[in-house]
Amino acid sequence: MSMNERDLLEDKHFEQVISDESICTKENIVYEKPETLLDVSMHYCPGCGHGVAHRILAEVIDELGIQQEVIGVAPVGCSVLAYNYLNIDMSEAAHGRASAVATGIKRVLPEKYVFSYQGDGDLAAIGTGETIHTCNRGENILIIFINNGIYGMTGGQMAPTTLPGMKSTTSPFGRDVATMGAPLKITELLAQLPGTYYVTRQSVHKPLNVRKAKKAIQKGFEYQKLNKGTCFVEIVSNCPSNWKMTPVESNKWLDENMLPFYPLGDIKVPKD
Amino acid sequence: MKELKLMKGNEALAEAAIRAGCDAYFGYPITPQSEVLEYLSREAHARTGMVVLQAESEVAAINMVYGAAGTGKKIMTSSSSPGMSLMQEGVSYIACAEVPCLLVNVNRGGPGLGTIQPGQGDYFQSVKGGGHGDYKLIVLAPSTVQEMSDFVKQGFDLAFKYRNPVLILTDGALGQMMEKVELFPQQERKFERLDWATVGKPADKEKNVITSLNLKAEAMEVINIHLQEKYREIEKNEIRYEAINCEDADYIITAYGLVARICTKAAQMAREKGIKVGVIRPISLFPFPYKAINDYASKVHGILDVEMNAGQMVEDVRLAVNGKVPVEFYGRMGGVVPDPDEILKALEEKIVGVAV
Ligand SMILES: Cc1ncc(C[n+]2csc(CCOP(=O)(O)OP(=O)(O)O)c2C)c(N)n1
Ligand code: SF4
Ligand SMILES: [Mg+2]
Numbered sequence: 318m319s320m321n322e323r324d325l326l327e328d329k330h331f332e333q334v335i336s337d338e339s340i341c342t343k344e345n346i347v348y349e350k351p352e353t354l355l356d357v358s359m360h361y362c363p364g365c366g367h368g369v370a371h372r373i374l375a376e377v378i379d380e381l382g383i384q385q386e387v388i389g390v391a392p393v394g395c396s397v398l399a400y401n402y403l404n405i406d407m408s409e410a411a412h413g414r415a416s417a418v419a420t421g422i423k424r425v426l427p428e429k430y431v432f433s434y435q436g437d438g439d440l441a442a443i444g445t446g447e448t449i450h451t452c453n454r455g456e457n458i459l460i461i462f463i464n465n466g467i468y469g470m471t472g473g474q475m476a477p478t479t480l481p482g483m484k485s486t487t488s489p490f491g492r493d494v495a496t497m498g499a500p501l502k503i504t505e506l507l508a509q510l511p512g513t514y515y516v517t518r519q520s521v522h523k524p525l526n527v528r529k530a531k532k533a534i535q536k537g538f539e540y541q542k543l544n545k546g547t548c549f550v551e552i553v554s555n556c557p558s559n560w561k562m563t564p565v566e567s568n569k570w571l572d573e574n575m576l577p578f579y580p581l582g583d584i585k586v587p588k589d
Numbered sequence: 590m591k592e593l594k595l596m597k598g599n600e601a602l603a604e605a606a607i608r609a610g611c612d613a614y615f616g617y618p619i620t621p622q623s624e625v626l627e628y629l630s631r632e633a634h635a636r637t638g639m640v641v642l643q644a645e646s647e648v649a650a651i652n653m654v655y656g657a658a659g660t661g662k663k664i665m666t667s668s669s670s671p672g673m674s675l676m677q678e679g680v681s682y683i684a685c686a687e688v689p690c691l692l693v694n695v696n697r698g699g700p701g702l703g704t705i706q707p708g709q710g711d712y713f714q715s716v717k718g719g720g721h722g723d724y725k726l727i728v729l730a731p732s733t734v735q736e737m738s739d740f741v742k743q744g745f746d747l748a749f750k751y752r753n754p755v756l757i758l759t760d761g762a763l764g765q766m767m768e769k770v771e772l773f774p775q776q777e778r779k780f781e782r783l784d785w786a787t788v789g790k791p792a793d794k795e796k797n798v799i800t801s802l803n804l805k806a807e808a809m810e811v812i813n814i815h816l817q818e819k820y821r822e823i824e825k826n827e828i829r830y831e832a833i834n835c836e837d838a839d840y841i842i843t844a845y846g847l848v849a850r851i852c853t854k855a856a857q858m859a860r861e862k863g864i865k866v867g868v869i870r871p872i873s874l875f876p877f878p879y880k881a882i883n884d885y886a887s888k889v890h891g892i893l894d895v896e897m898n899a900g901q902m903v904e905d906v907r908l909a910v911n912g913k914v915p916v917e918f919y920g921r922m923g924g925v926v927p928d929p930d931e932i933l934k935a936l937e938e939k940i941v942g943v944a945v
Contacts, residue, residue, distance in 0.1 A: 386789050390656065400798045406787035408659045409800035411682050414652035417644070421656030422787070424640045425613050425664070429789055447652070450645035 351375040353384050355404050364564020366554030367396050369521040370463060373531035374434070375403060381538055387430040388422050390415045392444075394436035395469040395556075413444025416451035419458045430541055432459040437478040438468045441503040445477075448503065455512030455546035459537035462504065462549065465556040466575060473559030477501040480578055485559070500578065504551045508585040514546035516585035520553040520576070522568040529581075540587065553579050592772045598737040599764040601772075602667070602693065602757070603628035605741035606639075610776040611691075612662035613640035615653040617672060620705040621761035622695035625667045637778050647672040651679030658683070658690040659799040661786030663745050663778075667693035669761070670711050671702060673719075680754060681720030685801035685812070687785075689748035691741065692726070693757045695764040698897075698924030706924025707761035709846065712901035715758045716875045723813060725820045726756040727827065728874040730845040734768035736872075742773060751823055752785070758874060760897065762926060763847050823876055830878040834860075835867030835885055840940055842868045843882065843906045844895045848927070852895050855932035864941055874902070882909035891915045891940040895932055898922060915940065 350356060354375035361368045378384055384405055391399040393412035400407035410418040415433035423431040440448050440462050451458070467485055468474040475485040475492060478500050482491040492500075508516040515537060519530035530552055537548035553575050555567040562570060596604065603625045606614060614633070616626045626643060633639040640657075644650035650666050658664040668676065673694045683690060694715065698708035715728050727747050729740045737759060744755040782788060790796040803809040833853055835841060840859075844852040849870035856866040869885060871878050886892065891914050894903040900918040907916050919935035921927045 385791055388660075388787050388789060397802060400796075400800065404790070404796055406790045406797045408656055408787050408798070409682075409686070409802055410656070411652060411678055414648065414655075414679070417649040417652035418656035418659075420642075420649075421613070421615065421653035421658070421664070422660060424642060424653070425657045425660050425662050426788060446645055447649050450649065 351379045353378040353404050355402055357401065359402055360398060361395065362558045364555070364557045364567060365395070366465065366521050366552065367463060369527060370461065370530070370552050370554065371399065371402050373521070373527060374461065374534055377531060377535045377538060378405065381535065383430050383538065387432070388426065390419045390422070390431070390433040392433070392435040392439040393470070394439045396434055396436065396463065397470065399434055413439050413442070414447055415439065416444065416456070416458070416460060417447045420451055420454070420456045423456055423458050427457070430459075430538055432461060432537070434461045435463070436469065437462070437464045437466065437476045441477040441501050445503070449507070449510070452507045452547045452549065453510045453512045455514070457541055457544050457546065459534070459541060459548045459550065461534065461537075462551040463554045464551055464579065465554040467556045467559050469556045469559055473556070477503070480574060502579070504549065504584060507549055512546050513549055513585055514587055515540050515548040517549070517583045518551040518553060518579060518581050520571065520581055522555065522571050526581070545587065551579075553581070594770055594772060595767055596734060596770050597624060597765060597767050598734045598759065599624035599695065600628050601734045601738040601770045602741055603632070604772060605738040606665055607633050607637055608773055608775045609742045609745050610637070610663060610778040611639055611665055611745070612778060613642070613657050613664050614666065615642050615644050615650040615657070615664070616666050616668065617644050617647045617650050619669045619672045621697055621707070621764050622667050622669045622693070624764070625693070637775075639778070647675040648679065651676035651683070654690050655679055655683050655686070655688060658688045659686070659787045661781065661783035661788065663691075665691035665693070667695065669695045669697045670699050670708070673711060673714065677714070677720035680726070681722050681724060682801045683754050684724035684726065685722065685816070686799050687752040688754070688799060689752050690754050691744045691748055691757070692754055693759070696758060696760040698922065704924035705761060707763070707847070707897060707926060708922070708924055709760060709848065709897040709901070710899075710922070711758065712874065712896070712898060715756055716877070724816060725823070725875050726754050727751065727823060727876075728756045728758050729829070730758050730872060730874050731763060732846050732849050732870060734763065734766065734770045737763060738770050738772060747827065751819060753819065753823070758846070760846055761924075827873055828876045828878050828881070829872035830881055831870040831872060832881065832885070833868040833870065835869060837865055838867030838888070839865045839890055840867075840936065841885055841889050841892045842866060842895055842932070842936065843871070843892060843902070844868065845871050845874060845902060848895055848897055851927060851929055852932055855929040855936065858929055858933050859936060864937075866936065871902070877905050877909070879905070879909040882906060883911060883913070886910040886913040889914060891917070891943075893936050893940050894918050895927065895935070896920045897926065915943070
């Protein structure tokens with residue numbers, strides 16, 4: 318640190334200016350921490366989409382005023398500690414079983430809002446059975462699906478959503494579709510089921526997309542009150558650490574590689 | 590007035606679930622216990638509003654139980670051996686997260702797909718863990734259709750008293766056979782907000798989290814220590830067993846569940862031949878009546894343990910007896926139910942004939 322920087326940091330006058338009450342007024346606040354988001358530092362890697370997804374989820378819960386009426390289910394995956402960041406009642410689920418856990422909660426508390434938050438390995442590999450049957454029964458829950466094309470938590474193994482040719486620690490030469498299967502577009506598959514009411518694919522890699530993803534989550538909760546079936550919001554996300562890219566590179570890669578394969582937009586919208 | 594009915598074990602158990610005010614049942618069909626799901630599907634919702642859901646697998650069922658029971662409501666599932674194996678990961682989570690609920694295993698002969706005939710091969714799975722990690726279920730073993738009903742109510746009470754899953758370990762014969770049962774009166778289904786349950790965070794309260802995860806070793810050890818203390822408390826308070834004609838006995842047979850009734854018949858036949866035999870029937874398999882068995886061991890010449898497996902509870906009996914007297918084992922496997930004659934023969938050959 319240069320002398321100048323230190324002087325600046327220790328400059329009492331400087332501190333006074335930015336904490337001046339004339340500036341920090343309610344009207345001047347343009348960006349605040351949602352009440353549902355706890356004031357703790359997250360364990361997510363810099364630039365990871367999980368953090369943004371948490372934030373918009375918390376914003377929606379605040380804006381709908383349902384903090385006391387919502388119960389969330391965290392998966393096993395990088396977001397296993399989601400309940401440390403969200404100030405709501407939550408349950409952890411075993412790997413892949415979040416939608417079954419959410420089903421159990423919703424069935425005995427039908428008047429509450431229930432959501433699960435799951436990664437691609439969790440939802441589309443080990444938990445495929447639960448995912449399909451939860452949606453097929455049309456459980457009145459919201460499923461938020463973070464598709465980063467990789468097993469983040471366990472260090473970058475191939476996921477069911479890993480793109481053809483994409484490298485991971487268990488597809489070191491790139492995903493070979495002939496022997497490893499093609500990526501599973503589970504969201505399109507779920508949209509076929511009569512039990513799903515609203516199915517959409519969003520991303521959080523650009524400000525406009527963040528706003529759209531937030532809107533989708535909001536709809537997912539609003540529709541839950543109608544008791545018309547499962548709402549499913551996929552968020553195509555990144556994993557800078559295991560993709561071995563900087564956050565900026567990862568968002569660019571997402572744009573150029575993930576989105577052509579997983580196109581954004583609504584896949585199933587309510588008819589009425 | 591007493592309400593008496595002739596019922597199958599599985600149906601008595603299902604009826605008891607409704608009457609105990611159970612809020613939800615999640616299950617998957619498997620012989621010999623499908624009557625539980627069938628009976629509840631037919632009866633429960635109309636009578637009490639209880640939720641009954643056929644899950645897509647036992648894996649899903651146990652995780653639905655975990656989620657639903659996390660709300661503090663009365664939740665149960667039932668299955669038979671292969672299905673119970675599938676549930677074990679979930680059971681471990683439930684035990685660690687201290688979610689009270691009732692599980693039922695109508696044990697059939699194994700291993701593998703085995704048979705649909707009765708067995709007791711799941712004793713180890715039930716009392717020694719079953720899933721991963723150090724945890725215990727409270728395990729109750731009925732021997733009559735009456736107990737199939739009564740233990741549902743007691744099971745829920747114990748589950749909530751200790752915030753611990755309770756397992757009723759029974760077998761295909763008890764599940765299928767019909768006996769007279771006195772039904773207890775319908776209890777109201779009432780919802781109480783428990784201070785640990787996930788039902789929505791009130792504005793003036795901290796959030797609740799149902800979890801079994803702690804990434805810090807020291808913190809995870811604290812959770813383990815707490816669980817172990819709870820298990821010691823359960824061992825202090827909840828041991829149940831029946832001692833049948835043991836006071837003047839020279840020999841004892843140990844057996845649980847339906848087998849204990851067959852052994853009681855064998856003991857009677859032995860007494861007719863002048864051999865004084867008593868039966869000890871552990872009712873709570875965890876906590877196990879070690880001390881009671883040890884006390885009786887001081888008064889007899891030998892013990893025969895009889896089970897429908899290759900010898901599982903006998904290990905606990907030997908731990909209890911601690912070498913005081915010989916403990917021998919007689920078992921049938923694969924779904925075969927022993928008859929009193931062969932048990933008496935085994936007693937005479939293995940214990941009476943050799944004991945000094
Ligand atoms: C039964 C079981 N199998 C395997 C694991 C190990 N495991 C933990 S997280 C994970 C993959 C998570 O990937 P994903 O669901 O895509 O979430 P992400 O970390 O990418 O957000 C695996 C395989 C486990 N915890 N439990
Ligand atoms: S490993 Fe990947 S998914 Fe997990 S926090 Fe880091 S960047 Fe996010
Ligand atoms: Mg992933």
